Amino acid sequence: MGSDEATLYVANLPWLTTEDDLVRLFGQFADVVGARVIQDKKTGRSRGYGFVDLASAHQVSAVCSRLDGCEFSGRCLEVRPARRKMPRQ
Numbered sequence: 322m323g324s325d326e327a328t329l330y331v332a333n334l335p336w337l338t339t340e341d342d343l344v345r346l347f348g349q350f351a352d353v354v355g356a357r358v359i360q361d362k363k364t365g366r367s368r369g370y371g372f373v374d375l376a377s378a379h380q381v382s383a384v385c386s387r388l389d390g391c392e393f394s395g396r397c398l399e400v401r402p403a404r405r406k407m408p409r410q
Contacts, residue, residue, distance in 0.1 A: 325376070325377050325378055325379075326354060326374055326375060326376060326377070326378065327374070327375045327377070327378035327380070327381045327402065328372050328373070328374050328375070328402070328403040329347070329372065329373045329374075329375065329381065329384065329385065329400055329401065329402060329403060330370065330372060330399075330400070330401055330402070330403040330404070331343065331370060331371050331372065331373055331398060331399070331400050332369065332370040332398070332399035332400075333369065333370075333396050333397060333398055333399050334358065334367060334369050334370060334371055334393075334396065334398070335393065335394040335395060335396045336366065336367050336369065337367070337394075338358055338367060338371070338393075338394065339358065340355075340356045340357060340358055340371070341356075343356035343358065343371060343373050344356050344373075346388070346393065347373045347375070347384060347388070350380075350383065350384050350387050350388065351375045351376070351377070351380040351383070351384045352375065352376035352377060352380065353373060353374065353375060353376070354374040354375065354376050355373075355374045356371060356372065356373045356374065357371050357372045358370075358371040359371055359372075372403055381402055384400070385400050385401055385402065388400045389401065
């Protein structure tokens with residue numbers, strides 16, 4: 322990721338949500354670099370959350386205020402800035 326990019330955590334995703342779905346949804350409000358829907362390693366099914374990478378950290382608060390709590394395919398999304406991944410010990 323570039324120095325100005327930011328990542329959002331998106332929870333309560335409908336089970337059939339794809340990465341393209343996230344790019345389309347978030348792309349209405351920000352410049353999206355990429356998206357990931359996290360899947361269970363054993364079953365391959367969605368775990369109900371994912372991440373969206375934005376081109377600019379300046380867009381984070383506007384996107385969160387616009388999409389946090391919004392209804393998407395029957396589910397109320399939870400959107401917030403992602404925490405930095407801590408290295409495992």
